[in-house]
Amino acid sequence: MLDVxxxxxxxxxxxxxxxxxxxxxxxxxxVSLNELEERLQPVDRTTLFRTLKMxxxxxxxxxxxxxxxxxxxxxxxxxxxxxxSDHLHVHFSCKRCKKTTCLHDVQIPEVMLPQGxxxxxxxxxxxxxxxxxxxx
Amino acid sequence: MLDVxxxxxxxxxxxxxxxxxxxxxxxxxxVSLNELEERLQPVDRTTLFRTLKMxxxxxxxxxxxxxxxxxxxxxxxxxxxxxxSDHLHVHFSCKRCKKTTCLHDVQIPEVMLPQGxxxxxxxxxxxxxxxxxxxx
DNA sequence: GCACAAATGCAATACGATTGCATCGTCGAT
DNA sequence: ATCGACGATGCAATCGTATTGCATTTGTGC
Ligand SMILES: [Mn+2]
Ligand SMILES: [Mn+2]
Ligand SMILES: [Zn+2]
Ligand SMILES: [Zn+2]
Numbered sequence: 285m286l287d288v289x290x291x292x293x294x295x296x297x298x299x300x301x302x303x304x305x306x307x308x309x310x311x312x313x314x315v316s317l318n319e320l321e322e323r324l325q326p327v328d329r330t331t332l333f334r335t336l337k338m339x340x341x342x343x344x345x346x347x348x349x350x351x352x353x354x355x356x357x358x359x360x361x362x363x364x365x366x367x368x369s370d371h372l373h374v375h376f377s378c379k380r381c382k383k384t385t386c387l388h389d390v391q392i393p394e395v396m397l398p399q400g401x402x403x404x405x406x407x408x409x410x411x412x413x414x415x416x417x418x419x420x
Numbered sequence: 421m422l423d424v425x426x427x428x429x430x431x432x433x434x435x436x437x438x439x440x441x442x443x444x445x446x447x448x449x450x451v452s453l454n455e456l457e458e459r460l461q462p463v464d465r466t467t468l469f470r471t472l473k474m475x476x477x478x479x480x481x482x483x484x485x486x487x488x489x490x491x492x493x494x495x496x497x498x499x500x501x502x503x504x505s506d507h508l509h510v511h512f513s514c515k516r517c518k519k520t521t522c523l524h525d526v527q528i529p530e531v532m533l534p535q536g537x538x539x540x541x542x543x544x545x546x547x548x549x550x551x552x553x554x555x556x
Numbered sequence: 557g558c559a560c561a562a563a564t565g566c567a568a569t570a571c572g573a574t575t576g577c578a579t580c581g582t583c584g585a586t
Numbered sequence: 587a588t589c590g591a592c593g594a595t596g597c598a599a600t601c602g603t604a605t606t607g608c609a610t611t612t613g614t615g616c
Binding site: 349351353354355374376379387389390393395396397398399400401402403404405406407408409410411412413414415416418419420 | 485487488489490491510512515523525526529531532533534535536537538539540541542543544545546547548549550551552554555556
Binding site for chain 2: 571572573574575581582
């Protein structure tokens with residue numbers, strides 16, 4: 285059934301790609317290339333790198349720069365069209381457990397930009413302590 | 421008079437530091453270490469690196485991760501205390517001219533985080549075309 | 557099976573961030 | 587003014603992530 289997901293987006297469902305997709309679906313936290321490599325060894329990191337780039341282009345995942353500037357990827361929601369006006373959401377980066385989470389339900393608020401600024405995309409990362417770590 | 425600025429924040433006003441501060445005051449766009457090195461040559465990049473880190477710690481500048489995850493620094497506003505609840509503002513990264521600008525007047529809107537998430541800091545970068553490049 | 561294109565793996569490179577260490581300069585204490 | 591401590595600077599080396607080049611393997615259509 286994972287195959288279908290990929291084919292739907294014009295991606296040939298190879299073994300590696302299926303494993304990558306599976307990984308994304310099994311864990312909601314955004315993952316870096318390094319983390320992905322660890323979990324899917326012994327698959328080569330280059331292959332994973334290119335898989336991520338392709339997934340991103342095809343709208344399977346989206347990228348976030350975490351608080352250290354490292355790219356992390358997370359599954360797009362079904363409704364996601366990855367455009368600014370459309371669906372962008374806030375991300376949370378926990379200083380304790382280091383996980384970066386998509387807050388799919390928290391839309392990026394409309395910000396009033398000064399005259400002349402044309403927004404197209406956004407990277408919003410709130411840093412702090414996540415729900416699991418805060419115990420609240 | 422630049423000296424005073426630094427001394428006020430418990431920073432010894434060395435030649436390099438004064439030049440760095442001067443650079444920040446002369447150009448509002450956020451600068452990366454590389455850009456700073458270019459402009460202040462032949463000052464060593466390590467010295468500049470450490471200067472930036474110190475300036476950041478002392479509250480002279482603040483850091484933003486631009487759309488490529490590269491750290492850029494910009495002068496703090498006088499009123500700035502660099503705390504989340506206090507003053508954080510939105511940044512704009514222009515795809516055309518590549519400049520990252522502090523939108524000091526655009527506060528980061530209060531986002532409703534799900535139960536348990538404790539915000540402490542934020543990195544908000546809107547990508548698009550800036551006022552100078554859009555011609556609007 | 558054959559021809560061609562896509563996918564994968566491995567090595568090498570690019571580049572920003574950061575550290576180790578030697579040297580230099582400043583400043584207070586003598 | 588001299589000495590000594592400590593901070594500041596410079597240079598080289600290293601780390602970590604992102605990215606590319608190229609050879610090889612795999613998949614697909616004919
Ligand atoms: Mn997300
Ligand atoms: Mn700013
Ligand atoms: Zn956490
Ligand atoms: Zn611009």
